[in-house]
Amino acid sequence: MSVDLFVSHYNYWVVIFLMMVGFYILISRGNLIKKIVGLNVFQTSVFMLYISMGKITGGTPPILLDDPHGEGEAVGHVLYSNPLPHVLILTAIVVGIATTSVGLALAVRIKEAYGTLEEDEINRVEAQTEAAE
Amino acid sequence: MIAEHLPILQVVLPLLAAPVCIFLRNPRAAGALAVLTSWSALGIALSLLREVMSTGVVSYAIGDWAPPIGIEYRVDIVNAWVLVIVATIGAVVTPYAITSVESEVDRKRIPLFYAAYLLCLTGLLGITITGDVFNVFVFLEISSLSAYALIAMGQRRRALTAAFRYLIMGSVGATFIVIGIGLLYVMTGTLNMADLAALLPEVWDSRTVKVAYGFLGVGMCLKLALFPLHLWLPNAYAFAPSAVTAFMASTATKVAVYMLLRLFLSIFGRHFSFEVMGLDLILLPLALVAIVSMSLVAIFQVDVKRLLAYSSVAQIGYMILGLSFASVTGLTATLLHLFNHALMKGALFMALGCVVYRIGSVHIDAMVGLGKRMPYTMAAFVVGGLSLVGVPLTVGFVSKWYLILGALEKGGLWMGVAAIVLVTSVMALVYVWRVVEVAYLRDFAGDERVREAPWSLLVPTWALVLANLYFGIDAVRISAVARGAAEALMIGIGS
Numbered sequence: 001m002s003v004d005l006f007v008s009h010y011n012y013w014v015v016i017f018l019m020m021v022g023f024y025i026l027i028s029r030g031n032l033i034k035k036i037v038g039l040n041v042f043q044t045s046v047f048m049l050y051i052s053m054g055k056i057t058g059g060t061p062p063i064l065l066d067d068p069h070g071e072g073e074a075v076g077h078v079l080y081s082n083p084l085p086h087v088l089i090l091t092a093i094v095v096g097i098a099t100t101s102v103g104l105a106l107a108v109r110i111k112e113a114y115g116t117l118e119e120d121e122i123n124r125v126e127a128q129t130e131a132a133e
Numbered sequence: 134m135i136a137e138h139l140p141i142l143q144v145v146l147p148l149l150a151a152p153v154c155i156f157l158r159n160p161r162a163a164g165a166l167a168v169l170t171s172w173s174a175l176g177i178a179l180s181l182l183r184e185v186m187s188t189g190v191v192s193y194a195i196g197d198w199a200p201p202i203g204i205e206y207r208v209d210i211v212n213a214w215v216l217v218i219v220a221t222i223g224a225v226v227t228p229y230a231i232t233s234v235e236s237e238v239d240r241k242r243i244p245l246f247y248a249a250y251l252l253c254l255t256g257l258l259g260i261t262i263t264g265d266v267f268n269v270f271v272f273l274e275i276s277s278l279s280a281y282a283l284i285a286m287g288q289r290r291r292a293l294t295a296a297f298r299y300l301i302m303g304s305v306g307a308t309f310i311v312i313g314i315g316l317l318y319v320m321t322g323t324l325n326m327a328d329l330a331a332l333l334p335e336v337w338d339s340r341t342v343k344v345a346y347g348f349l350g351v352g353m354c355l356k357l358a359l360f361p362l363h364l365w366l367p368n369a370y371a372f373a374p375s376a377v378t379a380f381m382a383s384t385a386t387k388v389a390v391y392m393l394l395r396l397f398l399s400i401f402g403r404h405f406s407f408e409v410m411g412l413d414l415i416l417l418p419l420a421l422v423a424i425v426s427m428s429l430v431a432i433f434q435v436d437v438k439r440l441l442a443y444s445s446v447a448q449i450g451y452m453i454l455g456l457s458f459a460s461v462t463g464l465t466a467t468l469l470h471l472f473n474h475a476l477m478k479g480a481l482f483m484a485l486g487c488v489v490y491r492i493g494s495v496h497i498d499a500m501v502g503l504g505k506r507m508p509y510t511m512a513a514f515v516v517g518g519l520s521l522v523g524v525p526l527t528v529g530f531v532s533k534w535y536l537i538l539g540a541l542e543k544g545g546l547w548m549g550v551a552a553i554v555l556v557t558s559v560m561a562l563v564y565v566w567r568v569v570e571v572a573y574l575r576d577f578a579g580d581e582r583v584r585e586a587p588w589s590l591l592v593p594t595w596a597l598v599l600a601n602l603y604f605g606i607d608a609v610r611i612s613a614v615a616r617g618a619a620e621a622l623m624i625g626i627g628s
Contacts, residue, residue: 023535
């Protein structure tokens with residue numbers, strides 16, 4: 001692969017890097033809050049993937065421009081970015097916020113019930129109660 | 134007038150009823166509203182099925198924006214069938230929930246419970262009815278987020294960790310699905326399912342489409358709990374309130390299987406899935422391992438709810454096995470098992486809910502001698518269990534019949550697959566028998582005051598039990614619908 005291709009697609013490399021970092025945190029960390037942070041990084045990388053693919057080089061924001069001649073006709077050939085992926089990602093951001101808040105709410109209640117947020121300690125407590133039953 | 138708006142009403146009614154439940158504040162009133170909503174959802178689903186059967190595909194443009202620009206709700210025989218499954222279970226479980234939830238959920242939280250429950254129903258119906266892939270993701274998250282909240286309402290604190298684990302794995306699955314949808318959009322510039330099916334063949338060769346296929350497949354399999362991505366399921370089912378377990382076990386994974394079929398067969402098409410990507414070769418071993426290993430694990434469980442949860446993972450294996458046959462008969466088995474498994478697991482988990490209502494536990498040692506104390510409940514469990522095993526005259530027999538028929542059709546090494554189906558049915562008999570043995574062949578030693586569950590729990594439970602028998606005896610009509618749906622899937626929506 002040529003260096004040019006690598007450099008010109010730098011945003012996608014950032015996306016892949018963030019995706020892997022988020023996924024790694026999610027899997028490797030035992031702290032429930034850190035897991036949620038990892039999930040957030042993972043989801044954010046996908047937002048950036050969508051936003052990147054909607055952007056067109058040299059494109060303007062997708063807003064209706066004023067007609068320079070004042071004739072009331074729409075401007076013909078203006079290059080503009082694709083607004084659809086951006087709108088989709090607004091929805092996905094809302095979903096991400098909802099997921100994070102449900103996750104944090106659960107973490108609060110887990111802390112109240114178990115007194116810890118570390119996964120291995122929770123597992124130990126659960127194993128003890130199971131043995132006691 | 135109203136008839137043409139049925140597709141949107143299917144989703145909007147439960148969506149609007151959910152916040153109303155919170156404002157009502159009274160547990161009984163919220164429950165009554167939930168029952169009313171779920172029954173009207175069933176009415177709508179049935180009339181949609183009838184309409185599709187007589188006139189063909191129903192297409193509804195949201196806000197009158199013509200597809201593929203606008204969001205389309207597209208009902209064909211396949212999703213009309215799944216809509217009926219989800220709505221039926223919803224209509225049976227909701228009245229059951231009224232009594233069951235009162236004993237298992239904090240009184241103050243009951244209206245919130247119904248709100249989350251109706252949102253979950255909305256999400257599942259929405260995933261099924263929509264003809265837009267991004268809309269699938271939105272409804273998927275509506276149903277998943279409300280499911281996490283519902284599971285966390287379980288009595289024991291382990292419900293919280295189960296919900297948290299489900300949240301993490303479910304969100305990863307959903308994010309994978311979004312990545313897949315995004316890559317498809319890059320290649321085709323459309324999100325409409327029929328449009329995608331028409332445009333994809335031109336770009337089949339690109340690596341992007343194949344990567345999208347992979348992401349969608351993994352995401353979907355996480356959601357439908359295919360082995361080895363099933364780790365969230367057993368605890369989530371075991372610790373959720375009984376009504377939630379009965380509802381989720383019979384609907385959530387079924388809708389995920391539908392999603393998989395819709396994406397891989399209708400959109401990507403049979404040719405791409407089976408001949409280019411080798412989907413059958415990937416799914417076959419996973420399905421077989423799921424069936425055998427999870428049936429084995431189920432045999433050694435002491436918590437009966439968890440036992441049935443592991444059995445659910447094995448049963449999902451049967452559905453995926455039917456898909457991996459890559460034939461109409463196999464697919465018919467998959468679609469029949471969607472319905473049949475919903476009926477049997479619904480009945481079984483509802484019977485366990487009756488046990489929890491009376492003795493507060495479903496540990497196998499706590500169920501000693503219950504056969505004499507709670508005869509109707511345990512009889513329901515026995516019939517549901519026989520259906521799970523696949524005894525003739527129950528629905529379980531019908532799905533296994535089609536599975537084995539599909540295997541015999543292919544001949545050769547597939548005979549071994551048929552043998553595995555038979556052997557694992559015996560394993561199901563073992564784990565069902567463990568419960569039956571404890572409940573019937575030993576003397577009751579618990580509290581003398583334990584008696585039969587109230588009618589408000591028994592009637593819905595027995596409604597599903599009788600459905601197990603009815604559709605097991607008169608399987609002709611239901612098999613014809615499933616076969617029609619299987620043929621529609623194999624043809625694809627493009628042509």
